[in-house]
Amino acid sequence: MEIPDGWTISVDGKALEKSFRFADFSEAFAFLTRVAMHAEKVDHHPEFTNVWNRVDFHLTTHDTGGITERDKKLADAINRMS
Template identity: 45%
Template sequence: MKTYSEAEVKAKLEKLDYWDFEDGYLVTSLDFKDFADAFAMMTRIAFEAEAQQHHPEWSNVYNNLTIRLTTHDAEGITEKDFMLANKIEEIIKG
């Protein structure tokens, strides 16, 4: 599986609204109305992650959800990360 260079990652990130490249991860931090809304979004994302067999690292504190994506097997960012990031953006935008 091909890993993207930092320059390739940054170029591909220009097509995404909510993501940055930090410490080797695609990262987003999202705020929701309350804990229930944040947890509902996590549930929707979890089903998609399972369907893609690509699982995020994430944390939730009250209404905030932070998501970090990398392909551990490839030791870097791959197309799998961008596929899931794009799908997460679709889910967020409704």
């Protein structure tokens, strides 16, 4: 499986993970807003946490119990938005 740039596979092998850091909370939140708009459009919603300037993603397709092409495409889109 080809992993999108900068992403890793979770310890259990069922998700793609990546952390992003920004200058401050406002930049991190603006980034999350862009990701949310895209996720709604493609109907594939990421798991994420946000602590001040950091955003951590955990992408998996719950219906299949693992990583699918939808997760890889979302990871690529998230990379482009960062």
